[in-house]
Amino acid sequence: MELKMAVIALSSLAQESRLKVFRLLVKAGPEGMPAGTIAEKLKIPANTLSFHLKELANAGLVKSRKVGRSVIYEMHAGNIGVLMSFLTEDCCQGHPDLCLPQAAPSCCETSTKKEQILSV
Amino acid sequence: MELKMAVIALSSLAQESRLKVFRLLVKAGPEGMPAGTIAEKLKIPANTLSFHLKELANAGLVKSRKVGRSVIYEMHAGNIGVLMSFLTEDCCQGHPDLCLPQAAPSCCETSTKKEQILSV
């Protein structure tokens, strides 16, 4: 089931508007940002943005809380980390040194973190 | 242009068969694996696999070399690393401590690596 969750997460990121939203929320950190502000910053119609935010939330990459009539969206740090680890799991059969120098800092570093279960 | 490249890379990963292929090749490391072996291991028809490998190659996530009548596919470590960094760039406005403990090991660590340009 892990793999299917990862596909859902990656699908949700594989779209220009959603990737912009995601990166904006990663930048914003735990404080998050109201949907309206995101719409304004990225110039996306409110209804279209709402659709995309729902996709990201379904994928477990963002979470939301309601404050007054605003809905604050925030990255889901834990799940994002798990997804990253999933992508580079067992990299190079556990021989990180085989990776080229310009390789991902995370590549071949988190590979042994097998205790992490993809719960995205 | 960076963002569009990332979307292409993520789209290529956002499919069950391709994600399996990708993870298999990450595991395999620089040695890589012939298309036929991948098809056999993952039980994917040769023509379907060929289509998926092409997608991953177009996205810059794998590369190939011909050896006799086999084509050896291998992960493209550098581009994979750049993609990972792109996803967590400027995480928490440069305050990694704001990330929850279970957050990605890569999250909030690679954020300052702005010298890395997405060339995926």
Added chain:
DNA sequence: TTTTTAATTCCATACTTCTAGAAGTATCGA
């Protein structure tokens, strides 16, 4: 040369996703 093996390309079908207009719900201020 002919056959076998390895992989790719072409194609039609089936399916999924994106987009924004229109309408709906919820909250707050007057």
Added chain:
DNA sequence: TCGATACTTCTAGAAGTATGGAATTAAAAA
């Protein structure tokens, strides 16, 4: 309670993607 604000849901046309059968190319073996 009325109107404005903040979002979400519904909808359907347009566009994009996946799949495998059949044909094709290319290299090695017989």
